[in-house]
Amino acid sequence: MENTLEIKNLHVKAGEKEILKGINLVVKQGEIHAIMGPNGNGKSTLLQTIMGNPNYEVTEGSIIYNGEDVLKMSVDQRSRKGLFLALQYPQEISGVTNSDFLRAAMNARSEKPVSIFKFIKEIDKNIKELKMKDDLAHRYVNDGFSGGEKKRNEILQMLMLKPDIAMLDEIDSGLDVDAIKLVSDAILKLKEETNLGLLVVSHYERFFTSIKPTHAHVIVDGKVVVEGDSELVLKIDNDGYDWLYEELKIEPLKEEKPMVYSLGVCARNRGNNGRVI
Amino acid sequence: MNNKDIINSQEEYAYDFKDEDVSVFKTQKGLNEDVIKAISKTKGEPEWMLEYRLKAYHKFMEIPLPDFGPDLSDINFNDFTYYIKPSDKVSKDWKEVPETIKNTFEKLKIPEAEQKFLAGVSTQYESEVVYHNMLKEVEEKGVIFYDTDTALKKHPDLFKEYFGTVVSYADNKFAALNAAVWSGGSFIYVPKGVKLEKPLQSYFRINSELMGQFERTLIICDEGSDLHYVEGCTAPKYSNDSLHAATVEIIVKSNAKCRYSTVQNWSSNILNLVTKRTLVEENGVMEWIDGNVGSHLNMKYPCCILNGKGAKGVCISVAVASHSQYQDAGAKMIHLAPNTSSTIVSKSLSRVGGKVNYRGLVKMSPKATNSKAKVECDTLILDDISSSDTIPTNIVSNNSSTIEHEATVSKISEDQLFYLMSRGLSKEDATQMIILGFIEPFTKELPMEYAVELNQLLKINMQGSIG
Helix, strand or coil: CCCCEEEEEEEEEEEEEEEEEEEEEECCCCCCCCCCECCCCCCCHHHHHHCCCCCEEEEEEEEEEEEEHHCCCCHHHHHHHHHECCCCCCCEEEEEEEHHHHHHHHHHCCCCCHHHHHHHHHHHHHHHCCCCCCHHHHHCCCCCCCHHHHHHHHHHHHHCCCCCEEEEEECCCCCCCCHHHHHHHHHHHHHHHCCCEEEEEECHHHHHHHHHEEEEEEECCCEEEEEEEEHHHHHHHHHHHHHHHHCCCCCCCCCCCCCCCCHHHHHHCCCCCCCCC | CHHHHHHHHHHHHHHHHCCCCCCEEECECCCCHHHHHHHHHHCCCHHHHHHHHHHHHHHHHCCCCCCCCCCCCCCCCHHHHHCCCCCHHHHHHHHHHHHHHHHHHHCCCCCHHHHHCCCCCHHHHHHHHHHHHHHHHHHHHCCEEEEHHHHHHHCHHHHHHHCCCCCCCCCHHHHHHHHHHCCCEEEEEEEECCECCCCEEECCCCHHHHHCCCCCCEEECCCCCCEEEEECCCCCCCCCCCCCCEEEEEEEECCEEEEEEECCCCCCCCEEEEEEEEECCCEEEEEEEEECCCCCCHHHEEEEEEEECCCCCCCCCCCEEECCCCCEEEEEECCCCCCCCCEEEEEHHHECEEEEEEEEEEECCCCCCCCCCEEEEEEEEEECCCEEEEEEEECCCCCCCEEEEEEEEECCCCCHHHHHHHHCCCCHHHHHHHHCCCCCCHCCCCHHHHHHHHHHHHHHHHCCCCC
């Protein structure tokens, strides 16, 4: 059966605020969907909601994966069913090595534990392919990583976990030109091998040029306002969004920057982007 | 298992153990001069030790309870039996060990022979073999390693020279109590320049006294020597009596190095009140690796007195408090000489209603010029019914020394949980992973087999406590 993710009339709230206002989208195996649109209009929210981030509440609509109700699944069940989200801001987990983390994640989805020998072979191959540092497996998850290293680490996890549908949230930001090439090559290679389906949020045409989306969707104010293919991507890259606003007579939402709080060293919180919990 | 089951099983493990009294000799309940004389007599001790014990007993009666930390005013010191001749413990039957403890051993994947040994019921033969093998190795290098009672008999002069020189019998109420009724513990002397490559471990000692209520440990690392001593292990220690006051004294001479690693996992009826202190001479290094997982109430602050130029003290500790547990733990670094340095890393964790405190002292005396200290305390509170306080005292009495202090308090972050779960880990596994990562700076300092055991133990502890 072809893996299919089907989103119908999805409405999502974060706190009191409605962010998604009726999204419809179908992603099939082997397809590459570009999700575009100005910042603060709901792109990340869509991906986070599909993965099950508890900060977002679905008020209406459905997400169905291969006939099953995704909204009834816990986050880890969604992952084990084959969904994957590469985060825009990957978390740092101090004291946990990449190797321990990845092995636990792989064991969580297989009946018997992955052989250590196979695991090492596989991770070493992928580390080389992504030109990451040799000691990566023994370093703590994203701890002290540069922005670019964190993004590569997300792709490394994807290569190891081999999802059916992967969602990439601005995976290219923080990567230089060479790294974008490396990462997109790795994504395409995995797609070749596994017929991966992709849902990609990015602002850079360069990245889309490399991975060649088969579909494109523009989200403005929580709705998909226009759909197309790679030509739409190109047009937006050249002309921006203004023509779209005029044509459709719509106004985009201005991005609200989250307030950053910080306390002194005596009550510093870690791994939470400086927010107080 | 849900929370309640876990809590119940802990209570069972604490109270359900029925021990047939087969002891050869034990003192009457309570403490008085006659009890102390009886202890000394049955041990066949020299006169000076009896006098010392009696002096300490009077001091114990005089000194008030600590005016900080948990409330100890409920303790009735006459409720306890202060000395049970240990030979009875060896004759205990494996069948008498509570199921819950056997289960824990099994979950820890400790082989049965070792399980019996750890539970104090292994046959004399088994333990003697292990003991002799290890002894041979270290004896060739001139290392002395006995239980403390035997050491007093075999090396009386060496013993007398150092005993009570780091922790005075008048130091605090529980040090006084220990000095009055001490029994068992380890005595180690490492000669000049001898470096031991493998850690010395206490549970490979003929050790019917492993369960001693008032262990007394004395370690002397002579000039330029190197010792790693591992006390006990992570397996649960149980005892019928519930007051434990141990004293550990260590002397690290110039250019010597000592590391003392322990994870206390007393059963949940125990009051654990311990004094641990090291005197560090010129360019010596002392490292405390101190874990606190068990006991009902725990007060323990390993201390380094940095007495010689360039001496260095380290304390890396973890304290985990669950339901009905109160961990008041920390470290003390007393800088008395120039160019000394110290590091304290403390990881505290409280869950299902536990309370965990970091209580620490760093003191730079006027003479401790150009010295440095670094304190890092991190606390993780797992739910709304658990709590924690950080109580540091930092004193600098000269102009050229510095103390750096850093502390964090956090809950398990929803964002981290989401991240790990989005890779397929269940909420429980993800939580465990974050917790084990949190205490990793401690576990990485333990010998590997202990680190594995500690992680296993914490995983068992956490089972069913999530969500």
